Amino acid sequence: MAPLPRLLLAVALLHAAAASAATDDGEGGRRRARYDRVFSFGDSLTDTGNALHLSSTGAGPASRPPYGETFFRRPTGRASDGRLVVDFIVEALGVPHPTPYLAGKAAADFRRGANFAVGGATALDLHFFESRGLTPFVPVSLDNQTSWFKNVLHLLGSVEEQRKITSTSLFLVGEIGVNDYFVSALGRNRTVGEVKTFVPRVVAAVGSVITDVIAAGARTVVVPGMIPLGCEPQLLAHYKGGAGTGEYDPESGCLTRLNDLAELHNRELRRMLSGLRRAHPGTAVVYADLYRAVTDLVVSPAKYGFRSRPLAACCGGGGGAYNFNDAAFCGAAGTAACADPSEYVSWDGVHFTEAANRRIACAVLEGSHSHGAADEPALSNSWATTEAWRRRIGCV
Ligand SMILES: *[C@@H]1O[C@H](CO)[C@@H](O)[C@H](O)[C@H]1NC(C)=O
Numbered sequence: 001m002a003p004l005p006r007l008l009l010a011v012a013l014l015h016a017a018a019a020s021a022a023t024d025d026g027e028g029g030r031r032r033a034r035y036d037r038v039f040s041f042g043d044s045l046t047d048t049g050n051a052l053h054l055s056s057t058g059a060g061p062a063s064r065p066p067y068g069e070t071f072f073r074r075p076t077g078r079a080s081d082g083r084l085v086v087d088f089i090v091e092a093l094g095v096p097h098p099t100p101y102l103a104g105k106a107a108a109d110f111r112r113g114a115n116f117a118v119g120g121a122t123a124l125d126l127h128f129f130e131s132r133g134l135t136p137f138v139p140v141s142l143d144n145q146t147s148w149f150k151n152v153l154h155l156l157g158s159v160e161e162q163r164k165i166t167s168t169s170l171f172l173v174g175e176i177g178v179n180d181y182f183v184s185a186l187g188r189n190r191t192v193g194e195v196k197t198f199v200p201r202v203v204a205a206v207g208s209v210i211t212d213v214i215a216a217g218a219r220t221v222v223v224p225g226m227i228p229l230g231c232e233p234q235l236l237a238h239y240k241g242g243a244g245t246g247e248y249d250p251e252s253g254c255l256t257r258l259n260d261l262a263e264l265h266n267r268e269l270r271r272m273l274s275g276l277r278r279a280h281p282g283t284a285v286v287y288a289d290l291y292r293a294v295t296d297l298v299v300s301p302a303k304y305g306f307r308s309r310p311l312a313a314c315c316g317g318g319g320g321a322y323n324f325n326d327a328a329f330c331g332a333a334g335t336a337a338c339a340d341p342s343e344y345v346s347w348d349g350v351h352f353t354e355a356a357n358r359r360i361a362c363a364v365l366e367g368s369h370s371h372g373a374a375d376e377p378a379l380s381n382s383w384a385t386t387e388a389w390r391r392r393i394g395c396v
Pocket residue numbers: 054139140141143144
């Protein structure tokens with residue numbers, strides 16, 4: 001599992017500027033880069049409290065029990081029974097939890113990092129959807145999150161001080177795009193074919209955030225790709241038995257047409273990232289393969305400790321293969337959570353359980369899952385992940 005020492009050394013050198021300190025990680029005295037904080041962008045898979053502060057979503061499901069029951073023992077705005085992937089990543093790195101942007105005010109709140117992700121957020125802006133007769137779930141796109149990031153930079157002081165902070169931070173850009181494809185469009189009966197035409201714009205919006213954070217001094221940017229949409233209990237229930245829903249993948253039981261959409265997104269995302277790496281050789285731009293991480297859990301649940309049906313939601317009403325019904329969403333009257341969420345991959349049919357989020361974080365922190373296509377240069381495609389980080393969150 002451990003990378004070759006020479007590769008590790010090369011990675012460490014590449015990250016020399018990013019490393020606030022090269023420290024002994026307790027594994028034979030090797031040196032590694034260290035990050036001081038995390039800045040993150042995204043949607044409900046990453047939101048640790050922003051949507052709570054918006055009038056349109058403040059009273060949403062994640063503001064009520066049983067959300068948060070496993071780890072925080074109270075709802076925190078996270079769309080899970082416990083921690084999200086970003087929580088596990090900051091715990092692995094040993095850095096503070098970034099302040100949700102809408103919960104912070106002063107520079108002191110953001111010196112420990114900031115999380116701009118909002119549940120329901122889209123990559124594309126309101127205008128894009130309105131011009132197609134669509135209404136996003138929340139009035140927050142990557143444009144908003146980028147301007148919030150710029151507000152935070154200004155709060156942090158002079159350009160020199162800003163760069164001192166950005167160069168020693170880990171940036172997480174994504175996952176983002178699920179809501180562009182689903183909430184805003186497929187949920188309104190648009191065809192997968194029409195939604196596919198959004199992909200280049202969604203990917204360009206992600207690229208524009210990455211370009212902005214690199215311009216602000218980022219040296220390591222991790223970009224989680226699209227999850228396998230066709231494995232989401234909500235979408236499986238929505239398309240069940242309907243005309244033209246396409247076929248099911250025999251191995252996973254997921255909807256192939258929706259997974260094809262996610263794969264198309266990821267192909268275009270990776271191509272865009274290759275271009276950014278060429279343009280910015282001083283920054284590690286890392287693709288994190290969430291698609292593969294989640295597919296692994298769905299195809300081999302027992303291997304990862306999931307004992308129940310991997311395509312059924314733990315919480316909510318509906319029963320059946322997917323245990324999902326929009327009218328009986330997790331937390332609504334008459335619904336209940338399963339006895340042991342750690343046996344399930346899906347928490348509420350849309351979002352993952354804490355147990356699944358831990359496994360996904362482990363995959364993000366594991367070289368083999370973060371590695372890109374063969375044509376991508378190995379070094380700028382890597383980051384200085386260590387076994388110690390993975391051990392800290394129980395991956396190994
Ligand atoms: C996001 O930006 C749009 C366009 O500037 C604006 O209308 C909207 O209110 C912003 N959303 C939030 C939550 O600030």
